[in-house]
Amino acid sequence: MWSDETIVAFRKALLDWYDAKGRDHLPWRMNQDPYRIWVSEIMLQQTQVNTVIPYFNRFVMLFPSIRDLAEADEEVLLKAWEGLGYYSRVRNMQVAAQQVMTDYDGVFPSDPAEIIKLKGIGPYTCGAISSMAFGLPEPAVDGNVMRVFSRLFEIGDDIAKPATRKLFELLVRIVIDPDRPGDFNQAIMDLGSDICGPVNPRPEESPLREFNAAYKNGTMHLYPFKSKAKKPVVMDLHGVVVRRGNAYLMEKRPSGGLLGDFWTFPLVEEGPEDEPIGSFTHVFSHRKWRVQVHVQEADSKRELADNMKWVLEEDFPEYAFAVPQQKMWEIVKKHERKLF
Structure with a gap:
């Protein structure tokens, strides 16, 4: 591990760079509101920053407070999240908002031991909120942080394993700036998403190049x-x-499964015998759907199950359609344009 003098120099180099080059234009960085930071961190999971910005702005306009989120209609909530995917995240956020209203009198808790109790908040999000909103020296270790630190110290442990994340949390706790922990965490994230990115890193531009063992030893490609x-x-x-x-x-x-509680065109394993009008593939984290799309005219005698209903095309905007449903609808409209 580094000496105390090296750690102090490391902090200064990183934060000087952040003050000059940090992404201060991001709307969730305009203040230290834990609610805004929380919303942004959940949205940013596996989603690009530029994609998140308009979603974030619309979301906090629709639900400007924890109470608004706690009391939101589910259809409106899912519609606001439409296109981001991983819909369990926004459902968990609503449950967590209800926890804050019930257990903390509507005030977001400032103790990491309490923050981690909220539905859908894991160690990373807890660390991000604790450091950015409340100025606590808590690590916020995501893929960007592990990438930066693995190269700094030439750590070859498998970052897919939970034990490795614990190692990086320990390292961050040692070197994090106690006076500006939120800025420190955000600076590492900014570095990891750009200069120290997963492809085509530019370590020669990094403010941390003199601390970077992998850069000095020519082993960047290994970490x-x-x-x-x-x-x-x-x-x-x-x-x-x-x-x-x-x-x-x-x-x-059905609730609890993939696309739980969303409205879609019926999806079945045994399809009609007619030719499909198109097909698409959609990949979830652990499932890959290959879907063939068919169009049929309704049987006037058809009885509907309790979970079915007829929806006018003009009313589609009122429904939150997950990506597979959007893909099916695109195929239908393309087919109709060919016919007419």
Whole structure:
């Protein structure tokens, strides 16, 4: 580990760079509101910053406070999240907001031991909120941070393993700036997403190049090490678009499964015998759907199950459509343009 003098020099180099080059234009960095920081950190999980900005602005306009989020109608909430994916995250956020209203009198807790109790908040998000909103020297270790620190110290441990994250949390605790922990964490994240990115890193531009063992030793290409994830399980499905005039048959998917509680065209494993009008592939974290799309005219005698209903095309904007539903609808509209 570094000497105390090296740690002090490291902090100064990083924070001087952050003060000059940090992304201060990001809307969630305009203040230290824990609610805004929380929303942004959940949105930023596996999503690019530029994609998140308009979603964030719209979300905090619709739900400007924890109370608004706690009391939001689910359809409106899911619509606001439409396109970001991982819808369990926004559902967990609403549960957590309800916890804050019930257990903390509507005030976001400032103790990391209490923050971590909120639904959907893990060690990384807890550390981000604790440091950025409350100025506590807590590590916020994500993929960017592990990438930067693995190169700084030539750490070859598998970053896919939870034990490795613990190692990086320990390192960050040692070197984090006690006076500006939030800025420190954000600076590392900014570095890891750009100059020290996963592809085409530019270590010669890094404010930390003189501290970077992998750069000095020519081993940048070896770090970080991550074992390959298991391939998602493939499922072949049929999307059956049943039309009755200007209305379409929609079904609400079961709670708890993929796309739980979303409305979609019926998705079945055994499809119709007619030719599909198109197909698409959609990859979840552990599933890969290969979907063939069919169009049928409604049978006037068809009885609907409790989770089905007819929805007019003009009412589609009122529904939160997950990406697979959007892809099915795009195929239908493309097919109709070919016909007419």
